[in-house]
Every structure is written in C-alpha cells, then in structure tokens.
Amino acid sequence: MTANVPPPIGQIIRSARHKLGMSQYTLAHELATISGRPTMGRDRVARWERGRQVPRTEWRLWLSAVLKVPPEQLDAGAAAARRLNRLGNAAGATAEPETSSNGRRMQGTPALLPVFRSRVAAGVLAAVLLNPTRAFSLTELADHAGASLASVSKEAQLLADAGILITRNDGAIRLTQAAADKPILGPLTELIRLSYGVPQVIGEEFGQVSGIARIALTSTWAERFAGIPGPEPDNIQVRLTVHDGDAPSRDALRSAAKRAEKRLKRPVRYRIVSATRKAGASGSASHHRLAPGIPQQHVSTPVVHVRPTTPPDGLPAPADPPHLGFEVINRLVDDGELEMISGQAADGTPYFDHASHHLSAADHVSTLAPASAFILVCQSARLIGAGLLAAQGLRLSASADRASANRAVVAQLGTQFEHLELLRRRLLTLDNPIGRDNQVSAEDVEALVPTVRFLLKEACDRVHELGLYT
Incomplete structure (x- = not known):
C-alpha cells in the first residue's frame, strides 16, 4: 500500500x-x-x-x-x-495475522506461493513432500494444513489424481503419502520447502537447541504466510523465547541458523527474548545482530508459532566435527542431489536396524528363494547408505539418482563401501525379467551376506565420526 x-x-x-x-x-x-x-x-x-x-x-x-x-x-x-x-x-x-503452524486460519489465496489455488493444498503438500517416507491420515493432514477434514480430503484427492500423492486404506483409515519416482517431485518439493516448509525447517533446527521455550516466525515471512500481499521475504526472522537462567548456547544457535540457511537458501536471523523481559540478544548464521533498519515486532505484527522438533531420545547432541568428504557432500547439497533434514529424521539407527533384519531374513530364505534373498541383501545395502546420510542430517532428494548417496558414502568412509553401488546396479539387472544377468543362486547370497554384514558393522562403528552436516 x-x-x-x-x-x-x-x-x-x-x-x-x-x-x-x-x-x-x-x-x-x-x-x-x-x-x-x-x-x-x-x-x-x-x-x-x-x-x-x-x-x-x-x-x-x-x-x-x-x-x-x-x-x-x-x-x-x-x-x-x-x-x-x-x-x-x-x-x-x-488474512488473519495470528497464525500457528497447526492453526485453523488457512483458507484463501496463498500469498507465500500464489501458484497454488489454496493454502490448504500448499499445507497438504508441505506435510507430505517434506516427510516423503511417512504416510499421513486425513486427521494428521488437517492438523498440519490447518483446515477441515473435508477440505483436506478434497485437496488430497486432487493431488492424488494428478499423481503427486498416493493414497491407500489401512482398515478404516485413509493414508496419504508422496508418490515415488515422479520427475515433478524434486522441483515441487524445493518450492514447498522454501515457502510453506519454513516452519518445519525452523522447528527442526532450533528445536534441537536446549533452553528454548518457544519459537515464532515474524516479519515479512509471517505476513506472507498470514495472507497479506507483498514482496517475497528475502530473509527469515525468528523469535526465540527463553526462560530466565536457561540461556541457550550461542554456538548451538549459530549452528542451527547456519543449517537452516542452507536448507532455506536465504538468511536466517534470530532474536532471543526472555519469557519475563522484552530485552534479548539477536544473531544470524553469519553471526551478525539484526540490522538497525529491521523493524522491531509490534503487537499488530503477524506471528507464526512453530512447533519444535526435538531429536529422538538417547541421541547425542548435534556436533560439528571436521567433516569427512566435505567437498563431495557440499557439492551434492549445492546441486540439489542431497537435501538436509533434522529432528526425528536425522537418525541412522532405524535404517541400520532394518538392514540387519533384511540380512537375517536373507539367511533364512536363501536356499528356497535365492532371488528374493538377494533382493533383501541389496535392500540392506541401500539402507546402510541411507542410514549413514540420515545420521548426518542428509537424505537423497526426490529428483536425485540413488548413486549420489553412494558417492557420498564412499567419499566419507572409503572404497570398501563401493559395494553399496555395485549392489544397487546389480539389483537393477534383477528388475529385468528377460535379462541375461537376472539369475542368482544360493551361493551368490551366501557370499554376499558376510560382506554386507561387515559394512553394516563398519557403518554402526564409524557413524559417530561423521557428525551433523553443517
């Protein structure tokens, strides 16, 4: 105006x-x-x-x-x-200004990303595309999108009809998940992450810093999220509320801001506010205070409250050690082949556990069904690579070649992990039922299981060397 x-x-x-x-x-x-x-x-x-x-x-x-x-x-x-x-x-x-990440004020034109016809559709995509391995019930999607079950059901069905989402029934519950291997998912996920994915990224990164009581997004981004038209936000303003005597680590804050900047591709500036006093410190990933020209928050300014995402119980606090294979990882992140994750998803343990179960199952069926056992071994190798990346807060992007994950692992842990890529290629030949190389024997499985089991042990032993990618 x-x-x-x-x-x-x-x-x-x-x-x-x-x-x-x-x-x-x-x-x-x-x-x-x-x-x-x-x-x-x-x-x-x-x-x-x-x-x-x-x-x-x-x-x-x-x-x-x-x-x-x-x-x-x-x-x-x-x-x-x-x-x-x-x-x-x-x-x-x-649009109403006071909006929470699970609030109910999500109707109307989505000013953050007006290419969508509604903020409900954008909210559904933000939940599903940024959590590609998870299936959501309609109730969960309504909570994430801040809309009614009827609206979410309609939008989810339209997106499923377009092939972006897939739906299935688990008893009486309808589950919705991102489709796999769709060329559109990569660029669409990136658009969502940079717009409606901001609360999730901020909640994941700053939610891991101890001492923070509340997290809120303010200023230009919050105005666009609230539906107020205007220019695209060129930075993300975060307000962190802390209790007296429980100040968060400044190094942890800078690390969280730095990771959030890489994921959101724009500056992230934070301001610390006491729960009982208005004064506070401020900072950013580049270690600067808020510039004098940035307006302070007033009572009429839109605010988006963010739900923190904390790490799983028992995991060590994120560290920032010298990063092995840093140049390769950095290039893959910059090229969009690897994307950064945090919170509950940044944990390699479930992948390693699943890989171990696959290997045990392969042992049991290798004699009766060697081809099925071989597939289980190959899947186990894939899970090892995915687990090593997850432990660092990384995963393969929707549009990337799976070979990128294996290149990253080899760059970090050495050529012995080239078996992961060899098994990936071998699995591709098994997908062709009329190919010459689609036959495997029990002896093939018997030879491979110890190798992959050794790689799994190496991954579990050395994963702590890698630390959280920043």
Whole structure:
C-alpha cells in the first residue's frame, strides 16, 4: 500500500484491536454490549478482518467507538476493501495475522506461493513432500494444513489424481503419502520447502537447541504466510523465547541458523527474548545482530508459532566435527542431489536396524528363494547408505539418482563401501525379467551376506565420526 491508498478495513480493525490488547472474542463482546445486539459474535469479527465481509455503516460507528478509530478512517477502509473485493484479492489481503503452524486460519489465496489455488493444498503438500517416507491420515493432514477434514480430503484427492500423492486404506483409515519416482517431485518439493516448509525447517533446527521455550516466525515471512500481499521475504526472522537462567548456547544457535540457511537458501536471523523481559540478544548464521533498519515486532505484527522438533531420545547432541568428504557432500547439497533434514529424521539407527533384519531374513530364505534373498541383501545395502546420510542430517532428494548417496558414502568412509553401488546396479539387472544377468543362486547370497554384514558393522562403528552436516 502506498501512503495515498488507505488499507482495507479488515487490517484497520485488526491493528486497532491488537493495539488495545483485545482478542476477537473481547471485541465482539464489546460491540454486542454497546450496540445492544447479543447476536454479535467472534465469527463476524473474523470475517471482517479476513475481508470476507465489509461492516455496514452502523457497525462502523460502533467499531469507531470501541476501537477509538475515526469514523472517516473506517469508511475509507471499507471503500478500499470493496475495491479489493471487486479485484478478487480481499481474501489474501486481509488474512488473519495470528497464525500457528497447526492453526485453523488457512483458507484463501496463498500469498507465500500464489501458484497454488489454496493454502490448504500448499499445507497438504508441505506435510507430505517434506516427510516423503511417512504416510499421513486425513486427521494428521488437517492438523498440519490447518483446515477441515473435508477440505483436506478434497485437496488430497486432487493431488492424488494428478499423481503427486498416493493414497491407500489401512482398515478404516485413509493414508496419504508422496508418490515415488515422479520427475515433478524434486522441483515441487524445493518450492514447498522454501515457502510453506519454513516452519518445519525452523522447528527442526532450533528445536534441537536446549533452553528454548518457544519459537515464532515474524516479519515479512509471517505476513506472507498470514495472507497479506507483498514482496517475497528475502530473509527469515525468528523469535526465540527463553526462560530466565536457561540461556541457550550461542554456538548451538549459530549452528542451527547456519543449517537452516542452507536448507532455506536465504538468511536466517534470530532474536532471543526472555519469557519475563522484552530485552534479548539477536544473531544470524553469519553471526551478525539484526540490522538497525529491521523493524522491531509490534503487537499488530503477524506471528507464526512453530512447533519444535526435538531429536529422538538417547541421541547425542548435534556436533560439528571436521567433516569427512566435505567437498563431495557440499557439492551434492549445492546441486540439489542431497537435501538436509533434522529432528526425528536425522537418525541412522532405524535404517541400520532394518538392514540387519533384511540380512537375517536373507539367511533364512536363501536356499528356497535365492532371488528374493538377494533382493533383501541389496535392500540392506541401500539402507546402510541411507542410514549413514540420515545420521548426518542428509537424505537423497526426490529428483536425485540413488548413486549420489553412494558417492557420498564412499567419499566419507572409503572404497570398501563401493559395494553399496555395485549392489544397487546389480539389483537393477534383477528388475529385468528377460535379462541375461537376472539369475542368482544360493551361493551368490551366501557370499554376499558376510560382506554386507561387515559394512553394516563398519557403518554402526564409524557413524559417530561423521557428525551433523553443517
């Protein structure tokens, strides 16, 4: 908005309400009392603030009295809202500002990434694409997307029809997961990560730093997330609330910000606020304080609350040791073949456990079904590579060749792990039922199982050398 164009009335109401410290319920109660109309409720205030409805003249007079805003300012805002309605932009221009990562205010045009037709679709994709190995129920998707079950079901079905998602039934529960091996998933996941994936990335990285009570996203990104139109955010502002006497490690904060910057491809700046005092420290991945030109947060500024994602119990705190094979890993990350993960996903133990189970199963079926046993051995090798990457907070991106994961492992742990790539290629020949090299024997399995079992032991013994990739 320029200085000569008044803001829509929804923004005026919201800003004035916040300055007075009122909730929507409180404002509705005050309006019902002063107007003598008990039917006035919070839902009407919400519609006004979202721009879905423009208050009539009589209500603008009551609003003026309660919010202490001149009537002519509200009249000008009503005219501006009507103009936006005619342009079809009112929903995005006046979306509610106070939004949580699992809140319910997710309808309307998605200002963060307006190529989507709704924020519900963007929310569904953010949950599913950023957790590609997990299947979500509709209830879980509704929680992540902040929308009703009906809306989420509709959007998920449309995305499944397009081949982006896959659905299956587990009893009475409908589960939804990202499709595999789709060329569109790589670039689409990257778009989602850089827009609606910001809360998850920030929650994963800063959630691992001890001493942080609450995490919130503020400033430009929060405004776009809340549906307020404007320029694309060129940095991510994070507000960290800590309890007195429980200050987080500055090194841990810088490491978290640095990883978040790499994942989000833009500066991440954080500000520490005491739970009982307003003063705090600030910083970024480049170790700078907030620049003087960055506005401080006011009560009317949109805020997006983030759910921290903590590491699994029993895992050591993220370290930052000298990184083996750093140049190869860095290149693969920069090229988009490897992507950074954190929180619960950054744990190699489940992969190693699964690989061990595959090897045990291969031993049992090698005589009766050598081809099936061989596939289990190859899958075990793949899981070893995936586990080594996961322990470092890395995984193969949706659009990358699986050979990239093996190149990374070999660069870090030596040529003995080239068996992972050889087995990957051998498994490809087994997928061709008419090929010449698709025959395996029990002797083949018997020779390979000890080799892969040795690699699994080496991976478990040496994974702690690698540390969390930063």
